[in-house]
Amino acid sequence: MRENKATDPFTYEIVSHKLWQITEEMALAMKNVSGSPIVTEANDFNVAISLSDGQLSTMGAHNALVAGVIPLLIRNILEDYGSGDEICKGDMFVINDPHKGALHQLDLAVVAPVHYQNELVAWTSVIAHEVDIGGMQHGSPSPKATEIFQEGLRIPALKLVEKGKFQWDIFRMILSNVRQAGLVGLDIKARVATNSVGQARLYDLLSRFGRKVTLSVMQGVIDRSEKKFRERLLELPESHVGAIDYIDHDGHTNKIYKIVLKMTKESDSLSFDYSGTDDQAPGHINCTISGLITGVMGAVFPYICYDIPWNQGVMKAISIHAPEGSLVNCKPPAPTGWASIAGMFAVRNAAIQAVCKLLGSSREHWRQAGGVWEGGKAAPVIMGINQYGERSAYLYQSSGGAGAMAYKDGYDCSFSISSTKPSIPNIETAETFAPALFLFNRFRKDSGGSGKYRGGAALEFAFVRYGSTDVSVGGSGHGAVIPASQGIFGGYPGGFILRSIKRQTNIDAILVAGKIPQSIEEIDGNVEVLSAKFPPTSLDSDAVFYNSYSGGGGYGDPLDRDPQSVLQDVINDIVSPEAARSIYGVVLRRGSVDLSGTETLRKTIRNDRLGV
Amino acid sequence: MNRISEYLEITDRKTGKRDVCCSKCGYILGPLSKGIYSGAVTRNMIPNEISPVYTKTDQTLFRLYYCPGCATQLKVEPIVKEAPRPPQLPEIEL
Structure with a gap:
């Protein structure tokens, strides 16, 4: 860790904010060019600026979980291309191999070196989730997969743009292997446009402020994050903390896998040891070391670094270990198709549990502790022949609920905590892309984990097929028989998917x-x-598909919840009258709280707990 | 007293050793060295019997931990019947 003395404070602030602004402009370019609702509506992408050695300097304000792998991607590009000797001005690399830094094959990255005065000085990157990348099932990850080779095209770092020239042969090769090539092709070009914006703006910055100042600030934001993060760790108790998360169903059998974490906070560093986690699974729930690393960061960034820029500096104070061959650090050819919502999510959920127990033990930082936030995704893929007569697959990303915190309820319909600009597709957009007619889309009653503070409610929705007679639905989630969003300090877990x-x-x-x-x-x-995982299942004309995400975990004993808050939740249709009575011990009478009845009922429940 | 969680603290008032104490009622749950929930009252429940939002399953249970003094619910732990929590894994060691 170094002190940044190359620039005065004013220049530092100007340049560091310019870096932020560049990522904002890159993200705008991505959204403006991409035609995929996964990007334009669900914000399932991110951009970043890195130093020449791959250190992540400035991350875009989108999905942090996809950006956390960027240092690994660049390190692998540097290794594959002779530590920079074959990396030329005007190049752009396309890469999606989970064993080369990607999270799963659907997350296609385009990474671009930035040269200044004939020297590699930085990188820009964009990663986004694709609609399809080939493989045995439309939409790519299949619960029936037993090897990564069945999950789509696996691309090591290839030059998509070489010395400023777009490589049409690479582009055509990719499109020949995917479904919905029109959307994928546009998305790939959007990535090139995004990096072109990033490269141009970074070049302008280098030209205006000079190489030394610009690079010094890029390093400086990393150093500052590391310093602030280490200072925060010093304020937290020395401790060992355990946590377990689970994934139900591996695509083949309904086995429950456990992800075991022992976190150690010592002085100004934090270590995450996932030894004890189950071996890699025969189905698509595994993640590689990419998912392991970004899963941990998905907990540390929002919970501990809520006021610290998310970059390599934070990552420097953290060590992460998992046995090779385990579910969270798998070896090929284990499938990893849904690493992004299974293995990596479970890594993150366990890390959230451990980090929040640590925060909850701190007299200074206890308010940041909370229940797990949307621990299980349950996004269905609507596939078949769409209303325009084309073969299509549409991933409908809805939302779960936020974990309750030590001082407030979790947000209803929160989306993921790791997405700083959470967004879910508009139903009208979904109906435009998919042959489906939605019947309702609403908060699922009682889905937020009960507690002194309630976990956020998840969305539930239903649809019928529309405009097509060939429609199937498939899905991979977890948390159908064991909660994905655990509560904390007596709070109940969020509802199952x-x-x-x-x-x-x-x-x-x-x-x-x-x-x-x-x-x-x-x-x-x-x-x-x-x-929890089901293969494509056809919808007849009179069939109705129903889907619910997981609510957020609750915080504290539900009997400590303010009865008026329970009443309000019942009025808002978030909590049922039955749960108000049986879980919260609140007696409601004619639209108001019966205080004496509530006191009596809560006493009865407490006696029952102790068997009195 | 040092904080452990929303409802638990560390105290040395009664035994001179580090004990786990309920911050709501002052009940001493036991020595910290044995684990923070070692003195708690526990009860296993079928999730679906708590709320229908937990779909019926025969694979999992919720283990509930209560303060023996005031019955405050300290923890809700999902458990898999066929894969119990590793005994060496700490809840939190301070």
Whole structure:
């Protein structure tokens, strides 16, 4: 760690904010050129600026979990291309290999060196989730995969642009291996445009402030984050903290895998040891070391570094270990198709648990502790022939709830804590891209983990096929039989994810009568509950698909919750009257709280807890 | 007293050794060296019986930890019937 003395404070602030502004402009370019709703609506992408050795200096304000792998990507490019000798001005590399730094093959990165006065001085990067990258199933990751080779095109670092010339052969090779090549092709070009903006603006910055000052500030923001992070660690108690998270279903069987973490906080450093985690699975839930690292950062950045810029400086104070061959540091050919919402998510969830226990033990920082935040994704892929007669797959990214914190409820429909600009696709957009008619999209009652402070509610939605007779739904999530969003200090976990298909329904009659169902219970039919991972399943004309994400974990004993807050939750349809009574011990009478009845009921529940 | 969590603290008032104490009622749960929940009352529950938002399953349970003095719910631990928590894994060691 060095003190940055190459620039005066004013210049430092100007240049460091320019770096932020460049990432903002890069992100705008990506959103403006990309045609994929995963980018334009769900914000599932990020951009970054790095030093020549790959150190992450400034990260865009989007999905931190995809940006956390950038140092690994650049390190692998440097290794593959002779430590910089073959890296030329005007090059751009495309890369998505999970064993070369990517999180999973769907997260396609384009990484561009920035040269100034004929010297490699920096990198710009953009990573975004694709709609398809080939493989055995439309949308790419398949629960039936047993090897990474079945999950799509695996690209080591290749020059997509060489000395300023777009490599059409590489581009055509990629598009020949993917479905929805039009969208993927546009997305790839959007990445080139994004890096072109980044390269040009960074070059302008270098020209205006000079190489020494610009690079010194880039290093300076890293050093400052490291210094502030280490200072914060010194304020936290010395400790060993344990945590366990789980993934149910590996795509083949409903086995429950455990992810075991022992975190040690010693002086001004933090170590994460995932020894004890189960061996790699035969299905697509594993992650490589890329997911391991970015999963840890997905907890550390928001919970400890909420006021510290997220960059390499923080990563320098952290050590991470997991046995090779384990679920969170898998070896090829283990499949990793849904590393982004399985292995990596579980790494992050366990890290959130451990970090929050540490924060909760601090007299100074206890307010930052909270329950796990949207621990399980449950995004369905709607696939088949769309309403335009084209073969398509559409990943509908909805939202779970935030973990409750030590002083407030979790946000309802929060999306991921690691996304600083969380966003979910508009239903109208989803209906534009997918052959589906949504019936409702609402908070799922009681899905937020109960507690003194309640976890955020998850969204539940349902749709029928529309404009096509060839529509299937597939999905990979976790948290269907064990909670993905654990609570803390007596708070309950968020509700399980739940997906089902109701068949032989009366939905046509309901719609013909001019009614719109407000819940799945209002529709008659035969329910088929789906497992956490399910392969593409066809939708008949009278079938209704239902989906719920996981709510956030609760904080503290529910009997400590303010009864008026419980009443408000019941009025807002977030908490059921039954849960208000049985979990919160609140007696409601004619739209208000019966205080004496509540006191009596809570006493009864406490006696029952102790068997009195 | 040093804080452990929302409801637990470390005290040495009664035994001269570091004990776990409930911050709501002052009940001493036991020596810190044995683990912060070693003196808690525990009860296993079927998740679906707590709330239908936890789908029916025979694979998992919730283990609930209570303060023996005031019945405050200290922890809700999801457990897998066939894969218990590794015994050597600490909750938190301070």
